[in-house]
Structure formats: C-alpha cells, structure tokens
Amino acid sequence: MASTQAKLLFTPDEFTNLQKLFESHDANKNGRINAKELRQLIIDTHQDAPSDEIEKAIATFDTDGDGELNFDEFMSIMTHLKAL
Numbered sequence: 001m002a003s004t005q006a007k008l009l010f011t012p013d014e015f016t017n018l019q020k021l022f023e024s025h026d027a028n029k030n031g032r033i034n035a036k037e038l039r040q041l042i043i044d045t046h047q048d049a050p051s052d053e054i055e056k057a058i059a060t061f062d063t064d065g066d067g068e069l070n071f072d073e074f075m076s077i078m079t080h081l082k083a084l
C-alpha cells in the first residue's frame, strides 16, 4: 500500500534511488532498517538528527511493530518527508 502511494509520488529513478539507499544502509542485511541504520541514512542524505527524533519516526512509521522499518515502512517516511 505504502509502495503504491510512493510510486505515485516518486519518479521511477527516485524510487530506484530510495531502494538503493535502503539496501546500502541495511548494514546487517536483515531487510529492515533499525534506529542506528536510519540515523546513518539521515546523516548521509540530509543532516544530523537527534536520536529521540529517529526513535519517534520509527515509532510512528513502524506499522507492524517489530521496532525496525521494512521497505514499505521506510517508503512511508520518505513519502511523508516529500509531502512536507
């Protein structure tokens, strides 16, 4: 669902780049981004982010409640950021 929404909002190139971004920051290659991996991703792409903001973002977008972000949940964040 999130991916469908994201596909409407992002060009195919942007979508591919986000996929690469997700994969390259999944340091332990478990297919999900945890708080530490997300923090590094934000530092690499935007700016520094306080860890309580990161935790808040994960808590907000972690829809299946496993404490990490899968690709759909990650795309929800990116969709949200793009819509701002």
Ligand SMILES: [Ca+2]
Residues within 6 Å of the ligand: 025, 026, 027, 028, 029, 030, 031, 032, 033, 034, 037
């Ligand atoms: Ca991971």
Ligand SMILES: [Ca+2]
Residues within 6 Å of the ligand: 062, 063, 064, 065, 066, 067, 068, 069, 070, 073
């Ligand atoms: Ca999750």
